[in-house]
Amino acid sequence: MEKRSRIGKVTMKVGKSRLPVLCVVLALMIAALLLVHSLGAAEQKADQPKTLKIGALVCLTGWFSSYDIQTGQNEPQLVVDTVNERGGLNIKGQKYKIELVSEDCKSSLDGVTAAATSLASKGIKFTIGPAAFFGRASAPITTRNKILDALGYNVLTPDEIGPNVPYTFAGFGGAAAEFLSGVNFVKAKFPNVKKLCMVAPAGASNKYLLAFQREQLAAKGYEIVGDYVVYPDDTSDWSPFAAKINAIKEADAVMWPNAIAFHVAGMVKSLREIGYDKWVFESSNVPAQDIVKLITKDSARKVTTGCFMPDSKSNPPELQALIRKSQAKYGPDIPLSMATATATAVLLDMIERAQSIDSTEVKKKWESMDGQTIKTLFGPGIISGTKTYNIKGHGLGNPVPHQIINEKGEVSEGGFFPSGPIP
């Protein structure tokens, strides 16, 4: 006597019953659910009365997390710790401790939207991040909810910073500042280079950024040879792109304004293997020591990156203090970038300057400081960018440190080069 049950068009034989196991597992799941929720509730009760919550839009999972967990969460946390140690922010006589609330952006634009929505629903009024090009997804939501967002990076699109999204600000210079500083650096240290092969990841290859780069390079007397070599951000096989770069023969060197360590390591390794021996000028924050460690001195040669040397004398004291803190807390081997950390420091500074925890007040204060210089982790930053972003007081020009890996694979300091005000 066999038992059969029909569900729709499918017949199921219900012989051996696994129901008890199922019940146990379901019960465990419900218990876990309740536990997680009670923990969440307990945390809320333990809150101090005067805490200012700052949201952090950070990619904790996905391809960008290799960069963003450290940059978008850990380093800003160190900034927050530093501020809390000296007593927190002083707003109109009341002290505020800062609490960083991070939300996972899942390395995709949808994930950013979900994360921004989640932060908005928690009543948070200030956020930092996201990094790279992800700001395009969060800006509409943060603006709609009047959340002031200090972007960890931006790629010059009007969806990130612009008149439609007046609550987002560049907390760190972003693609504009790194590029301008990089060009100044190359001009100073490599005066013989005139013709450039341009490389960019897809995420930093939008028409606004490329137009900006072309305009600036032309103004400074550089010639771009061939088309931009654009690669997908999550590439794993770099050889086709290395081949393309190699095919652009007339260029004196490669200029690569935006990348993450993952990209630089792979590409440079491929380039050196196929015998491409020219300099690669990369100007976003990729620690050079990491590149050397990853691809060894055989390949890591004749590369510049836009990062600081951890123990350099030219590091501003706050930056050096944070570096020490990070090495103590997370170990000496973790690559540091301090970009979103800069945004965090700038945001907290602005909140204190505005003497208000109302996001609109802080926004007005920030915009009113257009043209003025403020302190950033990398040195004096200039609030600017009216022409580039079509809105006054939302961009930031800051100095960017550079490193040089010479022909022998030795890393040396290139120095901090200012970007100047963003046009």
Next chain:
Amino acid sequence: MELIVGTVTNMLISSSMFILVALGLAFIFNMMGILNLAHGTIYMIGGYVTYAFAVWVGLNSWAALLVSTAIFALFGVFLEKFCFRPFVGNFDAAVLVCVGITVVLQNIVNNMLGTQVMAVPHFIRGIFRAGLVSVSYERMLTFAIGGVLTAVIILFVRETALGQRMQAITQNREAALLQGINVNRLQSLACAIGCALAAVAGSLMGAYTNLSPFMGDDMLATILMLVILAGAGSTGGIVIVGAILGSMNAILPVLLTGDYAQAIYVVIVVIILLFRPEGFFGHEA
């Protein structure tokens, strides 16, 4: 000219690695009818385990590779017994199980190691230069190992008694059972070999490019195409199809800009499938 040389070397390397991993997928698919969607993840984790043994335990890269391969052969046996055997012939369930495994493994790696960029330490250093050719020894080694392993596997399947029994199962499962062939044990073996091959490929590629928790995703799409175009039940055909797809994959991005190349590549595969859905070399061809 350099572009051509560079492209040809690229093509050889990519093909050899795709073929190696695709052979593993084909084994599992042919024997059990299960399309192992977690195969790309096994490839990826094979690389990470080699890294772990090479860097944390301090073995040299070769020893680490061997250890990793052994671990994944055992993992293949475990996978077959608990995850594949209950679902033989059931495509829906196979999808669920494979995606479940993929998500778990990818996230374990991402949570534990994702913050750092890592590469398996070099197996061999130095760059070989002769005239226009400039190739690193590592690339040549990768290709050589890939080629040797592929040849060994194909010989194993064609010439040895064990291999022929596996072919029998592929061709007609019931008949093989009737002949007294121990299907379960051979399934285990096939799965073990498949996972071990993926681990080797992952380790080699992890030295050649860098490790990433998501390097398996692209690989999966490619090997799916490879296995289907080669046809169910074929092993030798995979080499030929692999060479063709590998060369397309290496040449197209050089000719066209990034995403157009990908689009055209997949469209070509789709069109081929339209005309020849059973593949070129399978036993249904």
Next chain:
Amino acid sequence: MNSQATTHTVKRKGRTRATRGAMLGLLLLLVCLLPLTTDNPYWLHIFILTLIYIIVSSSFRFVSTSGQLPLAHAAFMGVGAYVAGMASTLLGWPAWVTIPLGAVLAALTGALTAYPFARLRALYYALASLFLGMAIIYAIIAPRDWTGGRPGLSGIPALFPDTREVFYYLCLALTVLSLLALYRFEHSRIGTTLKAIAQSHMVAGSVGINEVFYRILAVGVGCFFAGLAGAIYAHYNTVLSYTSFNLMATLWIVIYVLVGGIGSFAGPIIGTALLVIVPEVFRELKAFVPYVSAGILLLVVYLMPQGLISLPLLVKSWFRDRADRKAIHVK
């Protein structure tokens, strides 16, 4: 024929049509009141996403009643989304034009691309459509200046951005209408024909059913709703990234359907609701959220291979078996 239909209904659920209608009405009422249960806008966001994905997974299931798994389904959702997105950002058309446009173009693309594949079956069709889906997505992201490429398309005007509740009700209305339409399709002659083709294409062919036509029809209808959902999603999310419509996205839709139960109409609804909402309940776990989904998957595949919809039957049969087991022990 009519009496057969009624008896069939009674046998299926052991209840009359009236009772079923009342239950559905109650469910609808609960769903309408859902926005009032929480003042947290994030949950409303999740509910809206659930509704959108319910349309997608139900339409997937509809196509699968013809016997094949259309593994390109998420790509067609993407077609609808990108059409709506581009039409509103590049051409400035309003949402009430772009949403139907997205749905219709997705349906057309689906039908056109289904034609060459209409004779493929089983695994071959599944994989061919899988690769087709990949090709479509790459084709969408290739022209970077139009579609934003890999980083994605942003700046799509949102519908009712300030009142999420209004959008929820709009979405709910569209979801209910879509489900109604799909249900009617499935229980019409077209649906029966599709089931006939699924059971045996040879027998179906022998009674004069044009398999190719009906399969293309099924895909067209399925893709219409997938495109509709995509277009709504575009106007809700205001940003599109290709990762929402790629291979993994299709696999997740398949999983939503399988976890719920592919054999029944309510299966995709249950599966989608579970797999979208439960991981969000655990959002606090941050990086460990994917394990929750994986856990649900593995749970279902090992314990309830027919999907969650089979849970009541499992429970009933367990109780029925208890009597047998007791009898065996006594012996």
